Amino acid sequence: MTKGKVIVVSAPSGCGKSTIINSIFDSKRFDLHFSVSATNRPPRAGEVDGEDYHFLSTEEFQRLVAEDQFIEWEEVYPERYYGTLRAEVDRQIEQGHNVVLDIDVKGALNVKRFYGSDSCCIFIQPPSIDELRHRLENRGTETDDSIATRIDRAQYELSFAEKFDHIVVNDDLNVAITQVAELFANFIEK
Numbered sequence: 001m002t003k004g005k006v007i008v009v010s011a012p013s014g015c016g017k018s019t020i021i022n023s024i025f026d027s028k029r030f031d032l033h034f035s036v037s038a039t040n041r042p043p044r045a046g047e048v049d050g051e052d053y054h055f056l057s058t059e060e061f062q063r064l065v066a067e068d069q070f071i072e073w074e075e076v077y078p079e080r081y082y083g084t085l086r087a088e089v090d091r092q093i094e095q096g097h098n099v100v101l102d103i104d105v106k107g108a109l110n111v112k113r114f115y116g117s118d119s120c121c122i123f124i125q126p127p128s129i130d131e132l133r134h135r136l137e138n139r140g141t142e143t144d145d146s147i148a149t150r151i152d153r154a155q156y157e158l159s160f161a162e163k164f165d166h167i168v169v170n171d172d173l174n175v176a177i178t179q180v181a182e183l184f185a186n187f188i189e190k
């Protein structure tokens, strides 16, 4: 059986990444599976353990790090750890499924180092930092502090964009969805 491929999508928070990925999943155009990451951050309202993330205590997370169970892990926000589980990704690609990882920039580039040309890294960029701030404010789920942290983080993440295989600017959501879907198609079907 042909092995599946790994597609990584990274974007600063508020760039429409989840909307874009979900829309491509919903189109059922490709055989795509999500890799569920592990994190020590608490679940948000509506998030389900094992579906959105494997929600772990800090001690459980550190045990998995010590056991080398992650392909990559990062402290994305202070004391908030996120990691891609080796078993989760390998099981799916061995079964021939294409796996989508929604992870931060450094994690994405580490996955690229690990899977090489069997992986494709896509960066979704906001039209500008001002526009991103505006979107985060309108989302209504973040406090002022959290918005400030996310804007700082976005500026940092933007400095990695050039290292990705592809950059898509999300100015118009439908255009961005089409562009990302085409990148998926070119990579999966090549």
Ligand code: 5GP
Pocket (backbone or CB within 6 Å): 010, 011, 012, 013, 037, 038, 041, 072, 073, 074, 076, 082, 083, 084, 085, 102, 103, 104, 105, 106, 107, 108
């Ligand atoms: P959130 O807390 O909003 O769900 O996610 C925060 C950030 O963590 C997002 O940028 C997301 O892409 C990133 N992230 C989620 N899972 C992983 C992972 O397994 N590894 C890494 N490096 N980053 C992740």
